[in-house]
Amino acid sequence: MTAGGPARPGGADVTRWRGIATDPDADRSRAEDTSPEAVARLRARSRVLLRDLLRPHRRRLGLAVALLLGQNAAAMAGPYLVMLGIDAGIAPLRAGDPGPLVAVAAAFAAATVVEYVARRGFLTLSARIGQAVLLDLRQRVYGHFLRLSVAFHERYTSGRMVSRLTSDLDSIAELAGGGIDSLVLAVLSILSVAAILLWLDLPLAAVTLLAFPFLFWLSRWFARASAAAWRRTREAVALVIVHFVESIRGIRAVQAFRRESRNERIFATLNDDYRRASLRAFRLIATYSPGIKVIGNVTVAVVLCYGGWRVLGGATEIGVLAAFLLYLRRFFEPMQELSQFYNSLQSATAALEKLAGVLDERPAVAEPAHPVPLPGGPGRGAVAYRSVTFGYRPDAPILRDLDLAVPAGQTVALIGPTGAGKSTIAKLLARFHDPLAGTVTLDGVDLREVADAELRRAVVLVTQETHLFGGTVAENIRFGRPAADDAAVEAAAQAIGAHDFITALPDGYATEVHRRGGRLSAGQRQLVAFARAFLADPAVLILDEATSSLDVPTERLVQHALGTILRDRTALVIAHRLSTVEIADRVLVLEGGRIVEDGPPARLAAAAGRYAALHRQWRDSLL
């Protein structure tokens, strides 16, 4: 493969910039699968999810419907009472008797009060239910994201996760925000009017029924087309969000390399895709709803002709026809509202499908159903890899049949070129992934059988990419052990040599690290991450390139601290700097997923292997 050919996207081409993904997109995860079977499954799954979400609110929903009916009855009673007042109240009033009019007015006032109370009650209650469902859903999805494996997140990407928990939930909130009342009232009014129509004139009602196949056909078309269109919208907006999140996160690189205009072109394509996808969805409802209107209006005209003809033939009364026609209009009127609601429902369902897809995803690195407790007591932390095979893709294994035993308390340094499998060994021990074959054990217990909380107490991995969460420096250190008090946090920082720079910050330990630790340098962030790990006090500590951004004196300080920290725990240290390796009890040199040298650093340095060569190089580079 040369740099030419497909590698080179043309200047104006704004689609090839993405490059070729190593996994085809459709296979990224079940959550994003778009095959027809998967869609049908997700649709079914989203219905189950919806029922599940509503179940705890059954009684409140019942009450809400009752309030709605009460409000509606009171609202209907109003005009009726006014007419009654005119019909029955005026004659007695003329005769000097205000009694009937006062009685009607009182009844009207009562109806108004009932309507006020019921409407207020219904709206409050439905907002409560809607918000409760949203809260439940939001927390479920977030919680599930937390449980899903690192491998899932690497495929799914942060932008998609953000999209699911923001834009998709917005779509569902829109449905919860209103529409339910129109649904109930529309159905109610359609049913009652249908009954009246049947009762008024059966043959005319039969003609009216002829509209139904058309309504059905139109609705089925809309259902299919709009489900696809809304689904497409959800996917399009996710791409907008993914690109947005990424370019804002990398804003320094964007600006330093004058990427702005090309980014704008790319964003314009994605933005326009989203616009077109939404436009398609909106045009469908913009067609469906007048379509229903057409059917209704044509039916009115047909009934008018047929009914008129029947009246002319003496088959029915003119009054019946007049009434029938009036009611017929009130039969089709609510269908407009129904179509609106149906559209919102389709939009929300498309979003719910995406969320159902996430919830459907089984954590690849699952919590054991019956966890085995780790043996307690001092001297714990023995790690063993037994014939471990692992690769990020099954066809490209990185580790093959790896056997490695690390006794409790030993400090092991892993060195070797890029791609040798050092980080993979570390990640397996932190159970970011499970081995494809073989087992990794801690104190004799397979990691797959250890409860997550217990495993995390026992094993901590510190990597080169140190993430600081929003909040203060102290909170970030406390992330290692949430129960720790301020003194413990400071002690940890002191032990690692981070105390001085932290106290020099504007608010000391209470300094907000801001977005992604904006104002701390890379080295300072590594120090905070170290303090965090120190505070966590695990039996097994894994350091993957954890000191790469430190200056020499600070690194020396950290190493000095490590001497204390690692004293009574097992440690796996991956470092390019041999200075870090020097504190190890044992060095493993890896190449192509295999251990090629194994022994105490002094002995390896004295031998004639790879380590010895590296060691010499390193010593030469020192001052």
Add this chain to the structure above:
Amino acid sequence: MPAESDGDPAPGVDGGRHPLHSLWRLRPYLRPYAAEFGWLLLAGLGATAASIAVPLVVQRVVDGPVARQDPAGLFRLAGLALLLGLVEALLIFIRRWVQSSSSMGIEAAIRADVYAHLQRLPASFHDRWQSGQLLSRIISDLSVIRRFLSFGLFFLVLNLVTYLVVVLLLIRLHPALGLLVAASAVPLFLISRRFARHYHAASRRMQDQQGDVATLVEETAQGLRTMKAYGRGPELAARFAGRARALHDTGVGKGRLLARTSARLDLVPNLTLGVVLVAGAAAVAGGGLTIGELVAFVSLQLMLIWPVQSLGWIIANGQEAATAADRVREVLDTPPAIVDAPGAITLPRADVRGRLRFERVSFRYPGSTTPVLREIDLTVEPGETLALVGATGCGKSTLLSLVPRLHEVSGGRITLDGHDLRQLRLASLRRLVGVAFEEPTLFSMSVWENLTLGRPDAGEDEVRAALALAQADFAYELPWGLATRVGEQGLSLSGGQRQRLALARAVLGRPALLVLDDPLSALDVHTEALVEAALKRVLRTTTALLVVHRPSTIALADRVALLEGGRVTAVGRHSELLATVPAYRAVLSAGPPPGATAGGPTPGGRGLVRS
């Protein structure tokens, strides 16, 4: 909004302005659609007229041809009813199509502008603003505005027109009773105004909270490995629950407010109806009004119920759009602090010798009082490589970020060949400067695209040379070579691989100035030596500013500057400084290699294991 209140630079949020001010200021986006808005209003009114006409025609049919036994007349009028019905549907169709395309177009146009603007806002803005807050503005807030433009605004106008027409008809029918109905607009207005005020605050709060939720989600996605490594899922879930709960509470509060107001608004036409009933009955009894007139009056008055009932919803929609517009405006109104000065010039690459001078440069982050850099005086001669050395957090990276003007100096100036950097066009300056940050940023794009980030015109040879220099030939061995997608959504690369690609990107196309922040930190010793050798060749001819932590990398530099507490305390050749400046030696020296002397950090008890 506690999350960003400290540094909120928004000038658009001062309370003195009318709540609708920001929404009104978005009108340039509506202008291209002015004709469409006219049409859709006409279509809407036409459809309403047709829908009123259909029952009238039906009534005529029943009263006329049917009663008079006239089949021809029946079919003619039925045909008219059919035609009117079709026209009504057609007008609705037109209105909705126009509505959707114009509102979507407006939404997309604002989004594109906000995005473009955000890309031009300086790093200091992005340091302060959480990306979740920005994201919720560009997605959620814009869809709220779109909803108002496509529905709320239209119904507001339509309902107002309906209300006015009906009230005028009522006044014509019976001036006294009509004026009574007209007077009911006063309580409606008062209720609405009160509601708008409360709802305004609530919807702003909710939008900010949505931003907080988005921020936490994004942060969680970023820090997922850290979260997993410490098993802090429960803590994050609790934090999320807190924010989701706040959102929920605001939502419930908004719902309660809307419920109360809707019910109250509903009360007004009902009470007016009651008063009309009693007063009308009295008038009829007194002979001032016929029963027929009263019936007509009441039936007409019933047409007011829907416009009033929907008022609450429309106001809510409008307030949400207003606060959303405020939030969008806050971003759009933040002026990009780092822009081309008037009369800024373009320096052609060929004319650049590459003399970089810092003249009494000081810097402090916006909103902070403590300077990070003070009175920096430094000169890098053409072709010279200057290394910056200093303890973690002493301001080295900040100093580098001033060269491509990612941050702007707070005092003093930086010149390139005598030109103040601020007198150069940004695009020109940034084209001259090649940068590699301490954290290599790769985007979800092909390797090729990542390398040619700002230089889409780069040729194959240039890319090849850059990759070779950075020892990044591994890129050819990726599954699809340079077309392989890397970055978050693509293949994950190791820290060392990412750093090498970032280095290749920086040196691509031979920039006049190289600014490299600890460019070799993540490389293993072997690769480091190779990259160093290749870099040396490039640096011979390029002016370069490097941040260096390791003695091994210092060999790249001709001279070294020691940075302490934001000041340059020593400049000179490595060997000179080593000999004369103890602080310099302290910063670079790892001390005697551990194990060589007893003074090394030998961990207790280790000796036994080692031997």
